[in-house]
Amino acid sequence: xxxxVFGVDVGGTTVKxxxxxxxxxxxxxxxxxxxxxxxxxxxxxxxxxSIQEKMSEKAITKKEVAGVGVGAPxxxxxxxxxxxxxxxxxxxxxxxxxxxxxxxxxxxxGGNDANVAALGEMWKxxxxxxxxxxxxxxxxxxxxxxxxxxxxxxxxxxSGGEIGHIHVEDNETEPCGCGNHGCxxxxxxxxxxxxxANRKLQSSDKDSVLRQGEVSAKxxxxxxxxxxxxxxxxxxxxxxxxGKGLAVIAGVVNPEIxxxxxxxxxxxxxxxxxxxxxxxxxxxxxxxxxxxxLATLGNDxxxxxxxxxxxx
Amino acid sequence: xxxxVFGVDVGGTTVKxxxxxxxxxxxxxxxxxxxxxxxxxxxxxxxxxSIQEKMSEKAITKKEVAGVGVGAPxxxxxxxxxxxxxxxxxxxxxxxxxxxxxxxxxxxxGGNDANVAALGEMWKxxxxxxxxxxxxxxxxxxxxxxxxxxxxxxxxxxSGGEIGHIHVEDNETEPCGCGNHGCxxxxxxxxxxxxxANRKLQSSDKDSVLRQGEVSAKxxxxxxxxxxxxxxxxxxxxxxxxGKGLAVIAGVVNPEIxxxxxxxxxxxxxxxxxxxxxxxxxxxxxxxxxxxxLATLGNDxxxxxxxxxxxx
Numbered sequence: 178x179x180x181x182v183f184g185v186d187v188g189g190t191t192v193k194x195x196x197x198x199x200x201x202x203x204x205x206x207x208x209x210x211x212x213x214x215x216x217x218x219x220x221x222x223x224x225x226x227s228i229q230e231k232m233s234e235k236a237i238t239k240k241e242v243a244g245v246g247v248g249a250p251x252x253x254x255x256x257x258x259x260x261x262x263x264x265x266x267x268x269x270x271x272x273x274x275x276x277x278x279x280x281x282x283x284x285x286x287g288g289n290d291a292n293v294a295a296l297g298e299m300w301k302x303x304x305x306x307x308x309x310x311x312x313x314x315x316x317x318x319x320x321x322x323x324x325x326x327x328x329x330x331x332x333x334x335x336s337g338g339e340i341g342h343i344h345v346e347d348n349e350t351e352p353c354g355c356g357n358h359g360c361x362x363x364x365x366x367x368x369x370x371x372x373x374a375n376r377k378l379q380s381s382d383k384d385s386v387l388r389q390g391e392v393s394a395k396x397x398x399x400x401x402x403x404x405x406x407x408x409x410x411x412x413x414x415x416x417x418x419x420g421k422g423l424a425v426i427a428g429v430v431n432p433e434i435x436x437x438x439x440x441x442x443x444x445x446x447x448x449x450x451x452x453x454x455x456x457x458x459x460x461x462x463x464x465x466x467x468x469x470x471l472a473t474l475g476n477d478x479x480x481x482x483x484x485x486x487x488x489x
Numbered sequence: 490x491x492x493x494v495f496g497v498d499v500g501g502t503t504v505k506x507x508x509x510x511x512x513x514x515x516x517x518x519x520x521x522x523x524x525x526x527x528x529x530x531x532x533x534x535x536x537x538x539s540i541q542e543k544m545s546e547k548a549i550t551k552k553e554v555a556g557v558g559v560g561a562p563x564x565x566x567x568x569x570x571x572x573x574x575x576x577x578x579x580x581x582x583x584x585x586x587x588x589x590x591x592x593x594x595x596x597x598x599g600g601n602d603a604n605v606a607a608l609g610e611m612w613k614x615x616x617x618x619x620x621x622x623x624x625x626x627x628x629x630x631x632x633x634x635x636x637x638x639x640x641x642x643x644x645x646x647x648s649g650g651e652i653g654h655i656h657v658e659d660n661e662t663e664p665c666g667c668g669n670h671g672c673x674x675x676x677x678x679x680x681x682x683x684x685x686a687n688r689k690l691q692s693s694d695k696d697s698v699l700r701q702g703e704v705s706a707k708x709x710x711x712x713x714x715x716x717x718x719x720x721x722x723x724x725x726x727x728x729x730x731x732g733k734g735l736a737v738i739a740g741v742v743n744p745e746i747x748x749x750x751x752x753x754x755x756x757x758x759x760x761x762x763x764x765x766x767x768x769x770x771x772x773x774x775x776x777x778x779x780x781x782x783l784a785t786l787g788n789d790x791x792x793x794x795x796x797x798x799x800x801x
């Protein structure tokens with residue numbers, strides 16, 4: 178009888194693994210290093226060994242396992258092939274087939290890490306109870322995952338939900354990491370907020386607590402909460418860009434809810450005070466009531482979503 | 490044995506109907522007036538009568554009919570309920586249930602007209618052979634339909650694919666029909682192009698054939714083809730807005746192809762000369778190879794797509 182499912186989140190330095198029951202309760206979670214040397218050839222074998230060891234340890238048989246879900250940093254197409262996972266050293270890798278082969282043909286499902294994390298937040302996180310949602314991760318970059326009728330929107334070649342690189346500013350002079358200019362990521366990521374803050378500190382004469390010490394997304398929103406005027410101006414800029422970007426996304430895929438996660442989201446509900454007005458200013462009227470919530474699973478969203486990928 | 494399917498496209502003045510075989514060959518098509526008086530209470534009964542008459546005329550039995558698909562101008566949710574179809578006088582109408590009831594429980598499926606037309610272009614039009622596509626209709630307004638893995642993306646409340654109202658210009662002073670400022674529709678629809686042209690004619694001293702006679706999307710693109718410099722500048726503006734908008738859509742849903750239809754698309758492939766460079770300038774690199782094609786079904790896209798809605 179099927180009782181268990183594994184969720185695996187492959188990052189550039191660490192692989193996170195989780196053992197869940199099929200109702201989504203986490204029974205165990207652990208990490209192994211990501212061995213990216215030799216084009217990452219050891220990564221999937223290491224995962225297979227770790228899963229087999231866990232099964233031995235817990236006396237779990239293959240029949241009791243629904244399968245293994247894997248989220249990885251790169252575009253994953255409908256066949257489970259990941260393309261150009263530069264952080265892992267992979268040029269192209271059939272996640273499903275290779276890992277399944279290493280695990281005596283156990284069922285394996287694969288997906289892009291941001292998309293899989295979105296599925297996790299839908300299943301057991303900030304988006305629980307919703308089946309049409311967009312998860313937005315405001316971290317070093319801006320990632321996204323789109324869930325339509327309970328399923329990940331992968332897109333034609335796995336680039337669906339790459340919302341960090343939608344264009345929101347025509348007059349940007351500094352390039353984004355992707356090479357374009359004016360991507361959402363340049364204003365709404367942790368590094369983007371820091372950049373907005375540094376620009377504002379240079380262009381304004383206003384006094385601010387941000388003039389002492391190092392500036393970060395955290396210090397900006399801490400200052401916002403203490404009423405710092407300059408910090409509030411920075412938060413408004415951040416909110417304008419993100420709100421405008423999410424308004425476009427709403428008009429395209431019409432989610433019921435946006436679930437905001439990533440390091441920046443630790444600032445809490447105050448974010449919505451700046452995102453929501455800008456969102457409402459430009460969004461299509463049919464999407465004005467779209468809800469906003471904070472992600473709740475943190476770094477575990479990936480293992481939850483990977484497990485859910487198997488359960489369907 | 491099932492041999493036939495009906496496709497119905499409900500417009501504000503005319504209802505188009507089509508009888509198809511289940512391979513999508515059109516066997517007959519005709520129109521009836523849309524009686525919008527009395528809150529449009531006669532519209533569905535008129536359709537039911539017209540279909541029954543056609544079945545009698547052709548000696549088609551109910552068993553031979555897969556069902557009736559209906560596209561209508563308003564947001565249609567997953568249950569087949571259309572909300573606020575102002576052009577028809579409907580506040581809320583359960584297309585599926587009501588029409589099915591009027592047709593002795595024949596199978597009925599309903600969808601938003603722009604979404605249904607997108608499905609038609611996928612099935613038998615410019616998007617044939619593709620299952621991830623975005624159809625863009627450049628008419629009086631700008632409509633859109635998003636197809637993901639062969640199915641319409643409806644969204645939470647039927648507002649999915651409302652791409653005419655995604656925000657592309659922060660500095661617009663004139664409002665869009667929807668009440669917002671800077672919607673794609675203000676620059677890429679037939680009326681939008683006319684407005685861009687009139688603005689350009691006023692702000693520029695350049696000579697142009699457009700200074701004679703009435704300006705329209707057609708006269709602008711005719712002038713572009715004859716090398717008129719001012720018209721080319723207008724086409725560039727149009728292309729900047731539309732290319733930028735489609736780039737965002739590509740980054741969100743990652744279609745394999747954009748299928749461009751509506752009155753403006755009669756200008757032909759020349760449109761892509763202006764859309765494509767702007768698209769490539771801002772689109773996420775993973776979506777740079779997205780294809781572009783012209784729609785081919787014209788005003789029949791709706792009846793084709795409605796029929797396909799039934800066949801699944």
